[in-house]
Amino acid sequence: MPALSRFIRYFMAVGRLGSIRRAADELSVSASAIDRQILNAEARLGVQLFERLPTGLRLTAAGEVMMAAGGRWQKQLVDTLSQIEDLRGLKRGHVDVAVIDALAKGYMPAALHAIQRSHPGITIGVHVLGNEQVRRAIAANDVDFGILFDPQSYQDLTVRAFVDVVLGIVAPPGHPLAGKASVRFSECDGQSVILPAAPLAVHQQVAVLEATSGVTLHRRVTSDNIQMIASLIQEGDSVGILTSLDVSTEVRAGTLAFARIEDKVLRPMTLALCTATARTPSYAAAMVLREIEAGFTRFAYSPPDA
Structure with a gap:
């Protein structure tokens, strides 16, 4: 060897x-x-x-x-060495995780920090990628697991946990739409809107809404970065369209308001924790997976009256 x-x-x-x-x-x-x-x-x-x-x-x-x-050989060698250390009771290893942009704040960083405190022998590499890039990284065994939107059509992935998140209007406090629990997409007509651009998963849903409703939004700014979109909404008087997951931290803090878009063409987006079907997680990866899976419902959408 x-x-x-x-x-x-x-x-x-x-x-x-x-x-x-x-x-x-x-x-x-x-x-x-x-x-x-x-x-x-x-x-x-x-x-x-x-x-x-x-x-x-x-x-x-x-x-x-x-x-x-x-x-592949290098990744398998790391997994093998991790398993040998498990047998020796060392509880060490390295775990690579791929997540979408929306998870770069809030519960995910807090959960990983808690894992590192309780398991200091495990190191974690976090890769923030586009939705399709996360899928490819999991399938290619470049990472131990990943979290992405709508993976159910991919046979090379195994879904370990999932929740539904919804699309909505994001507005600064004091905006006329900020006090609503739900809105129609047509209420964006005439508004100055900050929109997600490709490759963000929400971009395609906005395109579907425009095509089916006949409403063409007034695009003030477009961006492929969720944090940038949220910051622009906070700093001005425009509204944006994002998922409940994207702004959950800001909504809890009261710096942004979220109103679910009610439209018959929309369905909830599935956020899923996935591993590669053909791969057995190492001890370290399995441990981190269990911790993330246990708190996965925190990503789910909760209506204001829930």
Whole structure:
């Protein structure tokens, strides 16, 4: 295993950097040692892993396959070492999590902080990605689990927990729409609106509402960042369209108001905690999963009179 481990480290570094010299500098080994490992592997495999170009090295088709396999091998090695430490009772490990932008505040950071306090031997990497990117990261085993919208059509994911969140009008306190529990989409007609842009999942729902209602919104600002949209609404007199999840922290604090959009073409969006179907979580990942799953209902929409 040590020889294979060394080759994978060297190969992955060269594949990522496109240069033996840069890989040698990063790994603090000689360039000749890296070159020898790659040449020996190419000789044994009978194929070239890299094209030698004047500007550096580029992966061949075989190299791309090896690069993907190397990534999986490295992740599996981390999981294996974590399981061995479990057997020794060390309760250590690293967990990678992918979440959508809306979860970068509120309950999710608080839950991860609590986990780190109670399990200091576990480190956590949090990746904030677009909805489709979260799905891909889970399916490709780049992360241990993820949280995203509407995953039910994907066979490569297993849903561990889910809640419904709804679309609504977000307004600053004092705005005429701020005191309402629910509104019709048509009430946005004539309003100055701050809207989500692609790749945010809400963007498509707004497009459906405009197409079916015949209402064309007056777009004052568009943004692909939820925190930016919420901040712009707080700072001005415009309204926005987001999910109940996106502004739950601000609504609880009283800095923004949320009114659910009632429209027959809308259905609640499903927020789901997912793992890859083909992968068994490590001890560390399973522990973090249990903690997040236990509090997952906190993401659900609660009407004002609930």
